[in-house]
Amino acid sequence: MQKELMGINTLQLITFPLYDVKSSFLVVFEGGINIPFQVQRLFIVKSQEKSKRGYHAHKECSQLLIALNGECLITCDDGNERKEFLLNKPSEGLLIPPTIWAEQDYSFDAILLVLTDKFYNENDYMRDYNDFLTFRGVI
Template sequence: MPATPYLLSFHRVGSPEVGFITSTQLAENIPFEIKRVFWTQDTPLGVERGHHANMATEEVLIALSGSIKVLTDTGREKQGFELTHPQEGLYIPAMCWTELYFSEGATALCLTSTDFSEADYIRDYNRFRKLASHIES
């Protein structure tokens, strides 16, 4: 059965007096080896990002600052998540359509299981639904 998006927590140490360090060390629950790291910032309010799925790439999305509302669709289930602090990430499996809505000043960090390849992207929702329906059967 295909994977489902879910929230995961990262290890955090420190205090309000000196600040905090959040790390993927000890985050054994990241279900893949990280191949690429990228971040998105300065997204204007009202701009929707995402609107794609990846055929093979798995991701973990983290809101380093601000908040990010994420709508996911696996073809079987639609879910909504809100990322509001950097010690929590959203696991996004392959073949999961996402739509992202950033708050003002939000910065997103993304950890991925593959290097970038445009051929991995599905950018047409109807094509995604058709491919996802074949995975379910």
């Protein structure tokens, strides 16, 4: 059974509670509450120079991307339409559902936190854009 293909309109920006005091702030992330899934995996990407990463889609895995530092321009693609999101505050994250192609363009000081609803599985990745378009039925 094939996974439902998600469209670009299913992308969601999520704002997390931010508690700001004079010398610091606290942002709260809670799985199943303001994160719409139970977190199975998380990792951090730290850029030490302007760089680009991503260039893949997942067949079944959802991802939530949060810029902890710097900024990251996320370009998402459903095979028919592209949309860009600028992440630059730790109180905002981009929920990318399965079957959406994503590319990330990092500032020199970016730190991106990625939370997923699945464990790592290489077979879940579509790393070739033409294979992605074939999977989506575009070509």
